[in-house]
Amino acid sequence: MQAYELQHTTGSDGWVAVEKPEPRPALGQALVRIHAVSLNYRDLIIARGTYPGLHVPVIPCSDGAGEVVAVGPGVTRVKPGDRVAPTFFQTWTDGERTPEKVARALGGAIPGVLAQYVCVDAEGLALLPDWLTYEEGATLPCAAVTAWNALVPQGGLQPGQTVLAQGTGGVSIFALQFARILGARVIITSSHDDKLQRAKQLGAEGLVNYRRAPDWEQQVLSLTGGQGVDHVLEVGGAGTLPHSVAATKEGGHIALIGLLTGAPGKPDNTATGNKQLRVVSTYVGSREMFEDMLQAMTRQQTRPVIDRVFPFAQAREALRYMESGGHFGKIVVAV
Missing domain, CATH: 3.90.180.10 (Medium-chain alcohol dehydrogenases, catalytic domain)
Known part of the structure; x- marks a missing residue:
């Protein structure tokens, strides 16, 4: 063979x-x-x-x-x-x-x-x-089960909540699709406007170009009335985790998945300040x-x-x- x-x-x-x-x-x-x-x-x-x-x-x-x-x-x-x-x-x-x-x-x-x-x-x-x-x-x-695990078994996603998906690779696009069929609102990031428009066609309501807005968490906060999101699929790793923490509402949930920025994020609650976030590693x-x-x-x-x-x-x-x-x-x- x-x-x-x-x-x-x-x-x-x-x-x-x-x-x-x-x-x-x-x-x-x-x-x-x-x-x-x-x-x-x-x-x-x-x-x-x-x-x-x-x-x-x-x-x-x-x-x-x-x-x-x-x-x-x-x-x-x-x-x-x-x-x-x-x-x-x-x-x-x-x-x-x-x-x-x-x-x-x-x-x-x-x-x-x-x-x-x-x-x-x-x-x-x-x-x-x-x-x-x-x-x-x-x-x-891998990608779909990872997104499902992050949102449902680990995340306990509820209708009406808001999900932030980073980028437009496999995990994030599956997260967008699953969040929508479960009745959640989705904000998605990308460095390409054409990809953001494709994500919009799949149901993304918030679009953030992180290349034009390096402090993209500020746009996420603006899109959520200053509250932050309920769930983040953190696929960037250590380089994007501080932004994710800032973009998440108090008591929210961050699923640590990827290492696109070079090193994985770590489930260290000391990095979340007093926001009482659930930071959990998701492994398929x-x-x-x-x-x-x-x-x-x-x-x-x-x-x-x-x-x-x-x-x-x-x-x-x-x-x-x-x-x-x-x-x-x-x-x-x-x-």
Whole structure:
């Protein structure tokens, strides 16, 4: 079968096309023919060698969707023909996050999904509804589940509340979509006015260009009558966290997700002054969260936003496109 391996951590050039034997499912596993893979910022920092717990060589990418073609002994949860997406964490099915449950993340600690066939834990598969394409299903395991976890299980989002989403990458656009279907108001930031207008078409009510307004929290406060937002999806990291704290209302919630500015933010309540904020790190989520999210998406027929689909032979170009920051929503590779 055809696959990619990250063989050296030099960026996109480290993704090397290889031929590998088609895997066979062992006890408790399912063999999935992958139809589509989507990229996350995590894939880029893994390719650069700056991600913890990395074992090289490794098949990259955590997010894919495909069809079960065979199952190993003892598997009854899925069957050949099922349309599925592997979960980011193969052993976090439900309950609270523990070190054991998050020890096996695809595309990092264990082989990922940028291949024609993968063997994964049958318990680590989510069944995709028929109305989603494989390309759409591939966008969900990391970015969408992260946004859902931040807003619903962790955030307890309520109708009428206000959400601030930073940027227009996968997590933030999913947060915009989920917040809208749950009855919340959304403010979104970007350095590009054209992206802000696209976000407006998806339902964003507040638009903030942080390049023109470096102290963008002041615009957020103005948009909320001086109160601040109820929830922030903090994808920037340490460089943007002080702005997020200033933009959040007293008693509000900040979900620490990303490190686009170079270093992750830390859940340090001393940085929030006397605002009594809930600052919580969000690390994707469980299969149960994935399934709950799919139910909510199905009720509203909420389709993921895909910026561009690259052919399998151009996977490296897809990663370079992510590095450019020009995308709005998700980047997909068709396998």
